Amino acid sequence: MDSCDLLIIGCGPAGATAAREAARAGVTTVVLERDAVVGAKRVCAAGLRPGFCGTFDLPKSLVHCDTPRLGLFDAAGGEYEMFFGPGHTSTREELDGTMAALAAGEGAEIRTRALFRALKAERDRAIVEYADLESGRRRNISARSVFFAVGATARLEDASFGRIAMARWRDGLITTLQYRVHLDRPAAAIAYETLELHYYCSRDGRPLIAWMFPKRDHLAIGLGVMGKMDGATLRAELDRFTERVARRLYSGSAVTKVKVEGHLLYGGVARRCVADGRVLVGGTAAGFVDATNGEGIFEAALSGRFAADAVARRDRIAERYSRSVAQRFAHRLAHRVLLMRYLERRPSRYARLFAQMAATPRLAEVLLKEDCERSLRERAFLYRQALRFWANTVRAIPATSPVPIRP
Numbered sequence: 001m002d003s004c005d006l007l008i009i010g011c012g013p014a015g016a017t018a019a020r021e022a023a024r025a026g027v028t029t030v031v032l033e034r035d036a037v038v039g040a041k042r043v044c045a046a047g048l049r050p051g052f053c054g055t056f057d058l059p060k061s062l063v064h065c066d067t068p069r070l071g072l073f074d075a076a077g078g079e080y081e082m083f084f085g086p087g088h089t090s091t092r093e094e095l096d097g098t099m100a101a102l103a104a105g106e107g108a109e110i111r112t113r114a115l116f117r118a119l120k121a122e123r124d125r126a127i128v129e130y131a132d133l134e135s136g137r138r139r140n141i142s143a144r145s146v147f148f149a150v151g152a153t154a155r156l157e158d159a160s161f162g163r164i165a166m167a168r169w170r171d172g173l174i175t176t177l178q179y180r181v182h183l184d185r186p187a188a189a190i191a192y193e194t195l196e197l198h199y200y201c202s203r204d205g206r207p208l209i210a211w212m213f214p215k216r217d218h219l220a221i222g223l224g225v226m227g228k229m230d231g232a233t234l235r236a237e238l239d240r241f242t243e244r245v246a247r248r249l250y251s252g253s254a255v256t257k258v259k260v261e262g263h264l265l266y267g268g269v270a271r272r273c274v275a276d277g278r279v280l281v282g283g284t285a286a287g288f289v290d291a292t293n294g295e296g297i298f299e300a301a302l303s304g305r306f307a308a309d310a311v312a313r314r315d316r317i318a319e320r321y322s323r324s325v326a327q328r329f330a331h332r333l334a335h336r337v338l339l340m341r342y343l344e345r346r347p348s349r350y351a352r353l354f355a356q357m358a359a360t361p362r363l364a365e366v367l368l369k370e371d372c373e374r375s376l377r378e379r380a381f382l383y384r385q386a387l388r389f390w391a392n393t394v395r396a397i398p399a400t401s402p403v404p405i406r407p
């Protein structure tokens with residue numbers, strides 16, 4: 001049976017970063033990835049936070065657009081602009097492909113067309129069974145530690161996942177659909193410097209997040225809804241949203257090609273337990289996604305870094321990893337879930353929040369930081385802002401049912 005120190009399941013930003021950094025530290029690392037080409041099938045708007053390439057030592061050439069402008073749209077379609085960073089956009093085929101190539105360059109072995117099947121514990125090793133989709137054979141590999149980085153489809157409900165299993169994982173899933181819209185000539189210039197996020201209700205009154213993220217050769221226009229929505233309804237919603245974007249940003253251009261893609265995202269609370277014995281879980285599989293905007297690439301890559309660091313130190317791996325992710329994300333991500341559920345209950349609250357953010361540039365800046373990076377002064381500022389927002393929403397907004405936007 002093959003064996004390695006660290007076995008990673010999934011070669012997205014979490015798995016590839018863990019592989020690169022563990023291999024660099026001298027850990028024998030194998031990655032199992034079910035797709036034939038890393039990143040080729042990932043559905044994502046691929047917006048990256050400021051400084052992402054520097055933080056993870058990635059070439060700036062994978063950035064398509066620098067986006068210093070954030071356009072937040074409230075439930076009635078009103079736009080609030082903010083400036084930050086700049087943020088960036090890319091595509092996942094480039095991002096994941098680059099990360100995987102760098103991991104391989106450090107000595108990690110990446111086995112594509114390798115589909116995880118089962119995990120079992122055996123004395124001091126974990127044994128993973130996977131399907132080699134090339135040969136059609138089942139294979140086993142033993143590892144000292146296993147890092148699960150399989151994204152939103154990770155139920156991890158099997159008894160072998162011990163305390164990592166989470167009964168309510170499915171409740172946090174978001175159904176998404178996205179168009180890659182190619183145009184015969186560029187859209188309005190402002191489109192290429194803006195990340196747009198729209199918060200409104202579907203025609204049947206369900207909260208939606210929709211986005212327009214610019215790329216070199218197309219616009220990524222998509223939306224997500226908590227839970228399930230049947231394909232035809234979702235597509236009708238996305239068509240309506242795309243028409244609105246088209247009217248504002250590319251009314252003079254002809255659409256030459258549209259690629260339709262859909263996938264699940266996770267937008268609920270993170271797993272309480274992310275490491276049990278030899279098994280660690282990271283990235284979206286651990287629930288590390290910002291519920292207010294769907295950002296999860298940064299969190300995934302950082303959790304991969306924490307996993308590599310814990311494994312390289314060779315003792316108290318689960319404890320070290322759990323502590324790192326808790327210190328870094330737990331506070332922010334938990335608060336974002338609460339904030340999102342609070343806003344969704346009355347979508348008119350979005351307008352209050354965005355107006356406050358637009359009028360207070362420092363708020364967006366402080367919000368971008370993790371709790372552990374904020375000074376005492378910044379924390380006090382944030383609490384004052386939260387209190388102001390809460391007082392505004394409680395006082396000024398009558399209880400109304402969500403009003404869907406008219407196209």
Ligand SMILES: Cc1cc2nc3c(=O)[nH]c(=O)nc-3n(C[C@H](O)[C@H](O)[C@H](O)COP(=O)(O)OP(=O)(O)OC[C@H]3O[C@@H](n4cnc5c(N)ncnc54)[C@H](O)[C@@H]3O)c2cc1C
Pocket residue numbers: 009010011012013014015032033034035039042043044045046047048114115116117149150151152153176177178222263264265282283284285288289294295296297298300
């Ligand atoms: C429509 C959409 C838009 C998004 N937009 C953004 C954005 O703009 N910015 C942002 O930061 N985040 C965004 N996200 C979230 C982001 O995509 C995820 O948070 C991020 O991809 C998580 O990385 P990961 O490595 O944890 O998992 P993933 O990127 O999902 O990678 C998981 C990998 O595991 C592989 N895999 C899965 N199952 C198996 C198996 N059984 N065996 C072997 N391999 C397996 C998959 O093929 C994949 O390569 C978006 C998500 C969606 C769905």
